[in-house]
Amino acid sequence: MLQATPLTDGWILRHPDGAAASLPAAVPGCVHTDLLAAGVIPDPFLGRAETEVAWVGRRDWTYETDLDAASAHEQTDLVFDGLDTVAEILLDGRVLGRVRNMHRSYRFDVTGLSGRLSVRFASAYAEAEAVRGRLGERPAAYAEPYQYVRKMACSFGWDWGPTLVTAGIWRPVRLEHWSTARIARVRPVVGVEQGTGQVELAVDVERTRVEVPLTVEATVGGVRARAEIEGTGGTVRLSVPDVRLWWPRGYGEQPLYDVELRLLHGDAPLDVWRRRIGFRTVGLDRCADEHGTGFTLVVNGERLFARGVNWIPDDVFPSRVTRERYRTRLRQAAGAGVDLVRVWGGGIYESEDFYDACDELGLLVWQDFPFACAAYPEEQPLRGEVEAEARENVVRLMPHPSLVLWNGNNENLWGFRDWGWEPRLAGDSWGEGYYLGVLPRVVAELDPTRPYTAGSPWSGSWDRHPNDPAHGTHHSWEVWNRRDHADYRLSVPRFVAEFGWQAPPAYATLRRALPDEELAPDSPGMLHHQKADDGNGKLRRGLERYFALPEKDSEQDFDRWHYLTQVNQARAVAAGIEHWRSNWPVCAGTVLWQLNDCWPVTSWAAIDGDGREKPLYHELRRLYADRLLTLAVRGQGLELAVVNQAGLAWTGAARLRRMSVEGAVLGEASARFGAERRAVARIGVPKELEPVGPKEFLVADADGSRAVHFPAPDRQVPYPRPEFDVALVPGGVLVAARTLVRDLLLQADRLHPDARADRGLVTLLPGEEVTIGVSGWETPDAAAARSALYCMEPSR
Structure with a gap:
């Protein structure tokens, strides 16, 4: 039977400032987290320290440990689930292989070997700049060279993220010892026909002995089936009667079925593959009608208005995102009424923990392939890497019933047509061959049960503008960038895959990130933690349309600005979602930009970089309610x-x-x-x-x-001076209004950094009251609660 030995202990990181310098290394991990743990660099999330650690991404780094692959088995493989990104793997100076893709796993035969294992990482900048030098310049939304290397694009910075270009063994590494044969790949195709679940498991095996007869035995839902392996492959099929359907949250339950597939030599087990699956059908209605071209998800025959959010990597150092952190963030999404999460194309294919949680919570997953906001060369070495990573990850994620849509890219088709790329490219490749060729071919071959769309936004044809709101998916960014949020109500797109409005993070998050700064909208740290082009100017112009702005000369005025930006973010998103939901079924979904943040920053997120819910989060609970x-x-x-x-x-x-x-x-x-x-x-x-x-x-x-x-x-509006009474009640705060109190907000994190309120903005009429639940508050005090309450006041 195959045996796996994790390689987590004994790693060191070779420091570049001297051949003998080394530090303890955590695997999985990355260079930045190891340097942080050793006290070599400051926390780049605090103050403006991001700029102090820019040198890390420009250096080469080496991870080392001792390896002993001795085993009684016939073969031992060294398996890396993820290497970030460009690396040479050596054992006692002998090269085992070279890699250049963060989004793939790697396997090397180390049978009978032992010695010093070294993983030498080259700077991702050096690789990207070398590829750019060979293939030529390609346009992009940002100046960093992220489109020339198969790496998480937002490592190079984004309009909400820091520039922290990582390197390291970012996913688990292990030794696998096996004899005779092992399971190399299982491709599960799952369907439902008249209440009967259909499971087809296409199995690839690797052998040490080709003459040995092999069989596979699969079980699911009490049904068992066997099949012979011919050469290096075979297929086993099972029919499971009376299956319970898996539904998105709010539409039904999420029953999951354990699948086990064993590779056998006679009755002797050689290897086993286990997953959980769900039985459901999924389709995408893109039919033309009197309004244009639709984009409606259909699950188990039920047409859905998708209540979605965009997901970015939850940490700029993704190796720090644990199983529990995934579940916490995704439970927050479900708690806000979300039923679809779009994994955005500037990030990664997330770990199994992410998709497992979505399966259990009933959160539909829209998965982008990792291409975003740039023209991507299609020549080697990138073309082969793109197809290899797509093939691996499509098969890896296929078991998950939550996964309902593959998407070729984020905004690249739009960029080609609308951002001046076409004349600059002058005929050079830019990614179209991936989105309209390689990727749909891979999905059709490997995962025929799920729909594929070439991009977001995409109108379905070059005969129309890629971001035409009447056809397919639409990104609404004229609002925020140039126009008032009231303009959301001027059109009814068929599916709004991106839209949003900024606000700063919670006060306690700002205080942790900028501990010594006198906070002001334009203070140095606040500006550093605002990455959007003219972000503060857009915030100001958005506020000026509705509010009398506070002055800049006191902490109280900053507090007022902070409150008003939170209100305006919630109102802006409400203007869009209310309008678009009221126009169902012409509009079939909204996907808010964005659910989460990867560090403390002023952004479009509903949950800030420390995991605190902004008022927008609580507003989503109202907007996405049934x-x-x-x-x-x-x-x-x-x-x-x-x-x-x-x-x-x-x-x-x-x-x-x-x-x-x-x-x-x-x-x-x-x-x-x-x-x-x-x-x-x-x-x-x-x-x-x-x-x-x-x-x-x-x-x-x-x-x-x-x-x-x-x-x-x-x-x-001539608001009266708000009058209300505040009293402590078990588990929270009772507010009783004596006047109109508009957009009352308890900022619980001002009471204690760990405190959370169970609701956001609420408008009370005279004589009404509300109980705001508060958790994590160690010493409740009515006066303190009153000081943390904000609402609309008469204009000054």
Whole structure:
């Protein structure tokens, strides 16, 4: 039977400042984390220390340990699950192999060998610049040479990430001892036909003895089947009756079935492969209709409005992301009502832990291939690496029922057409052959059960603009970059795969990252932790449209700025999602940019780099709930949209109240509605209830859901000075309003860095109260709670 021996102990990192200099090394890990642990470099997440460690990515590094491959088995392999990125592997000076792709695994025959194992990493910069020198310059969104090396692109920095170019043994390494034969690859094709699960396991084996007869035996759901291995391959098929279907969260349960495949010589087991699978069907409706070309996910025959978020690597040093950290972040996503996570193309193919958690939580996975925001050369050595990594990772991820879509790239088709790339390339290769050739061919051959799309955004044809909102996927970045978030309501894209608005991280996160700085929007550390082009200018212009801005000369004014940016982020995202959800089924999904951060930074994330939820996170819980009310101007009047994504019809009566900011009810009515399952109902608001001028607003309530419409920007609204009472209650804080209190927010991390609130922004009418649950607060105090409460105030 194959035996595996992890190689985690005894590694050292050779320091480049001297041939004898060395440090203890953690494997899996990377150079930066080893240097941090040894105190050689400062934490690049703090202050502006990122710039102090830039030299690390420009150096060559060597990892070493002693290796003894002696074994009673016929063969021993040295297996690396991931090497970042360009490396030469040697044993006592003998070259075992050379590698140049972070996204692949590697295997070397070391049977009977022993000695000093060295993994010599060359600088990814040196490799990328050498490839660029041979193949020629290609345009990109950023100046760093990330498109010339098969490495996590955002290692080289992004508009939310630091430039920390890593190197190291970033995934597990082990010795595998085996005899006669081993399982080299299992490709599971899983389907459902009339309630019966169909499993086809295509098996590749590696042998030491070709003459030995081999069989494979597979079991799943109590069904067992055998097949002969002919040469180095074979296929075993199983039919599992009466399977329970795997559903996305909110649509049903997520039953998972254990699959075991054993490689046998006679009755003697040689190797075993185990995974969990789920039975479900998935499709992508891209049919043309009167609105353009659709993009609707269909799971088990159910058409979905995808409630999505974009996922970036959760740490710029991905070896630090543990199984529990994945689960924490993905539980946060599920807790916000998310049912789809897009793994963005500037990152990595995530570890099994990520996809396992998505399987269990019912989170659909849209998987980008790792290409983003650049023209990628198609010549060697890159072309062969791209196909090899695609083949490996498609097969690796196939067992996961959560995986429902392969996507060729992020924004590269758009970039070619719209960002001036085409004339600059002058006929040079730029990646089209990957997205429209290599990758769809690999997916069709290896994983025929899942749809593939060439890119995001992509309209489906060069006959249309790649980012045409009426066709396929659309990225909405004119809003934020140049236009107000109210402009989200001007169009109905078929599927919004990226959109978002920035805000700084939580206050405690800023304090940890900038411990000695007097905080201001434009203080040195704040500017360093703002990577977007003119990011602060866009924040300011976004605020000026709605709010009277605070001055810059006090900590209190920074606190107000911090609060208002959080409010504006939540409102911007709400403007988009409310509008697009109310236009289902023309619009079939929204994928927020972005769920998470990889370090403490001002960004579009709902969860900051320390894992703290911004107010946007809690707003997502409302926006992505099965039932949503929204008020919007449509045509010549106001309309209430009743959005029902639940499996049962939603019928009832909405209470409509026209109110003054002083708290008087100026008009009231009850409006009956009926929204079928997975449908939207619309109700016209009577003219007499429409608010007039900045002193009035409209409130709609139904079954615990609320929508509020103010016709004027906050800077014009004569808010009363907010009055409310604060009291401690078991597990939280009770706030009772005596006046209108708009966008009340308890910033729990100001009470204690570990404190968390269970809700974000809430608007209270006079006489209403809310209990805000607070955890992680060691010494509750009502006065402290009041000091951490923020809301809209009269303009200064």
